[in-house]
Every structure is written in C-alpha cells, then in structure tokens.
Amino acid sequence: MINPNLNETTKNAKKIAVMLSGGADSAILFYHACDVMSNKTFYPFSGYDTRRPDSIFYAMAVYKYIKESYPNVNIMPHHTFVYTTVKGTFQGKKWDRKKDPKSMAHDKAEKLYWEKHQYDYALGGMTSNPPEEIIKKFKMDIDEGHGVIEPRRSEKRREWDYTNWRSVYFPFINKDKSYIKMLYEKYDVLDTLFPLTASCIGWPHETDNGRHPCKVCVWCKERLWAFGSNDFLLNHEGWEFP
DSSP: OOOTTSSHHHHHOOEEEEEOOSSHHHHHHHHHHHHHTTTSEEEEEEEEETTSTTHHHHHHHHHHHHHHHOTTSEEOOOEEEEEOOOSOOOOSSSOOGGGOHHHHHHHHHHHHHHHHHOOSEEEOOOOOOOOHHHHHHTTTTSOSSSOOOOGGGGSOOOSEEEOSSOEEEOTTTTSOHHHHHHHHHHTTOTTTTGGGOOOOOOOHHHHTTTTSOOSOSHHHHHHHHHHSOOOOOOOOTTOOOO
16 A cells, blocks of 8 residues: 655655556555545546547546545646557567657656646556466466566566656555455445446457457456456446547
C-alpha cells in the first residue's frame, strides 16, 4: 500500500499526479491514494492512442467514480491527451523506454503537464508479473498478436523512478495482480469500480470498438487469472472523446 510517510518527498508533498490508464491497477491506486492522503491535491492525467481510442472512456469513468466517491478531496479536472503510435511495440529481453512508442508519447505529453503544474511526484500503478507457473498456465509467455508478459516486471524493482524533471512512486511494483484484487475487496469496490476498468490492448476490430475484451492479449490473460474474469461492463454509447 501507499506509505504517505515513506520519505521527505511523500511527507511534504502537496500536489500529486496520478497516471490513470483506465486499467484495474491505476484505478484502485487512485482510490486508495484519496483514502490515505485525503489532504493532498491530485492531478489525474490519461493519454490514449488514436489506434485504440476507446481506452479513454474507461479512464474517464474511473475518474468520475472516484471524484464522486471522495467529494471532499481536492481532485483537479481530468487532463487527457491524444497521440498516435507507429505499429509495433518494442519487445525484447531488456525493455527500453526510449524504444517503446507508447512510453515516448506519454513522456512528451507528461512533461508539458508537469511544466504547467509542477506537481511534487506522480503515482504509477505498475505491478509485478504473476508467479512463473501462472505465466505458463495462462500462456502469458505466448504471443497471440499483442506481445508477451514483460520480463522487466519479473525483476525486483525500486518503488521510485527518477528523471531529471520528475519523480514517480510505484507502490505496487513488487506486488502482483492478486494483491490488486485484495485491495478491491478491502475497499468493497469489486462490484462497482472494477467493472468500469479495462486492461485489454486489443485492436478495435477485435473488441467491437472497445466494448468487449479481445481475451488473447497478455493483459486479458493476467486479468482473467487475478479476477476470474477479463470482462468489462462500461456502456460508452454516446460518450464523446475529450
């Protein structure tokens, strides 16, 4: 869980950004942060790829739910940005942020957001990989069109990531998705917040424009293992892109 008194940065922070993807991990992280750091000001931001545009609707739904759940917490307007990646994502034994198109697009947009608001640090919801036997059982190491489980997530990692312009705190980075489910149960939001999230990275033609999971990408497989379902239930008919 988040430790608000982990170091001087967390103790003294007043403004905290939240990387809100619309997935299960970042959603419960944001909810948890509002609970344990209710005296902070939060700056949620989300990016979406024009090649998978419907992901933004899940981030928007999560934002709305948490804003309504914590009316007394100072949550700033949901900042969104759009980008387009070239086809293909860097895959290899050693992940390289400078070769990952999604990360490069996010970094560029996030730097502009940080320069405007100068938040103290950002929260990221990255988790570790499941146990090796689970990876094998659910075929997360087999590429069915959307890559395989990221090797870097199997390594013991630091909770903090620093660049020359911002710091990111990853409180769940050494916990797997079974821990994330436990948090949903702890807060009794498994039937309310979780169905608003989506982890699938399938293409629109595989997901009926984001209405159903592709069920073959590695994120669908991981979600199925941890939660017993990889479905998502948001009806975004009539929603407009920001």
